[in-house]
Amino acid sequence: MTPGELALANGNRTPVTEFILLGFSSYADLQELLFVAFLLIYAITVLGNLGMMALIFTDSRLHSPMYFFLSVLSFLDICYSSVVTPKLLVNFLASDKTISFEGCVVQLIFFVVHVTAESFLLASMAYDRFVAICQPLHYGSVMTKETCVQLVAASYAFGGANSAIQTGNVFALPFCGPNQVTHYFCDIPPLLRLACGNTATAGLVLYIFSALVTLLPAAGILTSYSLVLVAIGRMRSAAGREKALSTCASHFLAIAIFYGTVVFTYVQPHGSSNGTNGQIVSVFYTIIIPMLNPFIYSLRNKEVKDALERKLQVSIFPCRVPQGYLPE
Template structure:
């Protein structure tokens, strides 16, 4: 049947919905997966929400570092909410379909959050660099205007990157098969399904990975090199140990997030494995947002103190 698809006519039938294969390699474990990921999603969402509320409620936390942390928590909440609910719903139903428009919407939300988090993590590394290497100038350099510009740049960068990828992906023709080898709509698995040329899409994808992924990652690494050099000049062994512990925790999250995200968007189709792809995506889509509240906030004495005050205040009200 000849159809017109976004201004093109071809002897092809356009795909109006996709099937998310997800974890269908293990049908006997669907309910277990549902329970595990439901718990992880609930804990991660509530943890990030709690951190965000504590930072907003406590005026002592209205500083550049916690302003950036609050935005990271908000991004992580959006990040997970754009992908995990659809995945959980698919665990409970036989038809694991998603409409074309919903798939494009999920793609836009996912890429926006990935790009925004990459840039924001770089901004947070710069904040720590200034705080440790130039403590006397910290409030001058990291003033309110600069913080707002950093957050605005992270969101604008994420939205612009996502807009380009979503626009290019929606311009492709999908004429079957319609099974997405993933638990969410993402660029690489969608490019595999297209029956039109994807050379431009792949070029833009790898170019964006350099600017949105590799560049912020290198910036973070360089920032932490200067931070470590500054820490080594600390005379107190206890102070050095505490600083190194914090840096190690932060770098663990950064390496996990950037390493898995860059692997996902720059991998070769040769030797593709659905299980490996899902594992990699789970690490940066679910595990990292779960670890962020623990690594960046809940191990912080100021945040824990503010949380105790907030809970005591709530108890006093009742």
């Protein structure tokens, strides 16, 4: 019996007006240290992703579909990390760890929107690499600016639809106490455990739609990269194979970390977000991955490193740049 069902059985029908985010409260002696660590991670996340976006927008050599998607990925990483991390940082230092019922709803809405959008954006990026490597002669006509914008819009549309379904699925249930969320943000599995009444249907909805928005894009990604690997194996040029593998390897690494942790949290029949283990797993896809993505893509991408070097040269040695000339 869940805590919510137990409260209902005891006759408690008082509506919950706020939740208490317990977060990492079990580590009472490490609150200040955890605050500093997560603040540093968040600062690196925001600065790293903003820097990636600025580099792509200001360097004309990076004005291609792949880097357009990468800039959107950086934007999404900033967004869903910012939905979760600031409240977590406040709770590390504050004695009052409450969040209003409405605030919890809003947090869940925006979190699901951006995480779902990222799932489909990663699939769009895989499709872009498939067309670039397997159909290079048609790349310019297939991956047009309009197509790229439509794929991003579709990613957000799926995110909005999934958010509406999942948020409605949770908060259509009554909450009559207790109100202690065993997590550092308003996530679906710990909220369902607090709901009064039978949550079997809500749990099934969570499982089905979480599977749809993770496994379907993942299937598309695996199909795209399987075809890409076949095409790379047929390349006669060693340099071409190395460049193609380098570009795809960084993408695939980010995908493996993201989908691995999301599937582990939401798609298991019995979930994994109970207690500390679930929180640690969630830290990877809500806080760590948004920080790592800019470094994964930049450190393994020669074009990004070259663009960064050009910007640094202009910034550090401006007198060496001929007047009236700005490098591309």
